[in-house]
Amino acid sequence: MNPPLTHPPPQRAGADADRGPERALAPRPPVLVFGCGRDHHGDDQIGLRIAEALSRRPPPDTHVALSRAPGADLLLDLEGVGLLVVIDAAESVAELPVGSWTRIVYAGRAVGGRRRRAGMGRRAAVARARRRAAMNPHTLNVNCALELGRRLGLLPPTVWVYVVAGQNFELSDACTPAVLEDVEPIVASIRHDIVAWLAKYGSPPCTS
């Protein structure tokens, strides 16, 4: 059984009353999915492929987006979002071998034991994410952007990061077969999780 998720109430954290000259954003559904990665860098594209597959039959009230150059300014898109789902590839490590995947609840809790293929210790997963959260901001990666968003109070109350372990991140159009096999199971899992989240916290979209 999947451990029960303990979500805070679906209200947007850190809403800033004075948003200055920022572009007025269209109302967004409560769930935003970002598939991250690079197309021609082998397994790094898996986040994009999973998001594409999810977008062909998206869960209700869910907007699916692809991010080939995730930047911190994406944080400005999170107004009104109650659940942010990020899908990204990571280099495999002993705790998370090639083809395995896990879901991290950003802000300290790693969950998803039932669907993990290999056991990545929760502490290890979170520590790894945090270690990588202070890299060169010239090219802010997903971890940096999330950490920046957390500190700025821009993140929605719930953030899930689906991490898929790959092994080939060199220039290549092909994914490792074991990684590619993950697409359908992860899509099904994400859809299941989002539907469950919506059933619990549901529409209409949260407001700040």
Added chain:
Amino acid sequence: MRNVTIDVKHVTRVEGHGNIAVRVRDGEITSLQLQIVESPRFFESFMRGRPCAEAPHIACRICGICSVGHTTAAVKAVEAACGIVPSEQTVKLRKLLFYGEQIQSHVLHVLFLAVPDYLGAGSVIPLAGSHPETVKTALRLKRLANDLCAAVGGRHIHPIAAHVGGFTHVPRAGELIELKQRLVAARTDLAAVAALYAKLPIPDFERDTEYVALKVPGNGEYAFYDGDIVSTRDPRPTPVRDYRTRVIEEVVQHSAAKHCRSPNAPSYAVGALARFNNNHAQLHPAAAKLAADLGLSAPCRNPFHNNTAQLVEIVHCVECAVEMIDALLVRGMKLEALEKPTRFGQGAGAAEVPRGVLFHEYGVDSQGRIESANLIIPTGQNLANIEEDMRAYVPSMLDAGLSREEMTLRLEMLVRAYDPCISCATHLLDVEWIE
């Protein structure tokens, strides 16, 4: 007399990999290097044989920060080689795109990379905790600049609509009107940034330096897109096609990027401060006022004030972008056919990209294919000057009795003040095979 060894591997908050290595024995510098350990990129080699129209789209991949700059320099060089004269609309759109990139890059550098040093934060991540409104302001400004680039160039980096001979897409009037409104509103954010910046303790260090930049003849505009080569030591204009008379490249052992010197000095500086020192009279009045408010006046020989000049240029570019949008809306925009080559030959192009003047030169064969390429990157031009600055700065820090840790931080700040893009700067190396 002191013995100090400083080894910084790698300098953070710069693009690419570089090390600072300093040895001081008995108070004397025995070794000082800014080591560039980034792998060479080989762009000049693998562009050979490609159709010349592809040059901008290949060259822009050199950098994700200044991709518009590489696109622009490449477009201008190929157009010079092919006898193409772009239309008035094309030039206006290129300049507008250029303003977007300058704003984006300068905001990133000043607020994300440089300011954390002055506010005691290790990076923008802790800065978000201590100064959240500043970081949110930076995000808004950067987003605005990215959207401006996307509207004109087709996407926010690696512009896809900017081609040799023109654009394959023009922004809609509604897009430009919305962007103009946001640019006007951004003045409030910029005023807040300026107020913060005015309080920063900029180190007091000066060194007599030659500053090289493009300059538009007469009372023309502040040079980003056009101009001849001038310097603070030799203000006589040199056409871009003769850039090799002003820029002399040399291979040094400890750097995967070539160093540059001028005919006048063993090193020189390019970038925002160089542009300011050569072109301050052409600044938009709002930018000139900010420069005065911040105490920036030409000639300024303090490299740390490159960040100040970048902030001044952000204001300049915001104001010029507003005016350019007005000009485009008044004249109206339409999709124009790309201008065709009238000849093939040799051509050089230059643009003042965020980190300084960028040169591209291509030789194009009778089939319209690139047969030679030479790219001279701003960071490469600055490397020797950064070393000279460090060489002058270390003794003053020793005299002031700074700790090794403080000296290390100051040297890192000095390097960062130049906003180096090391990945861009490493290009072709001569490789000698010994059997």
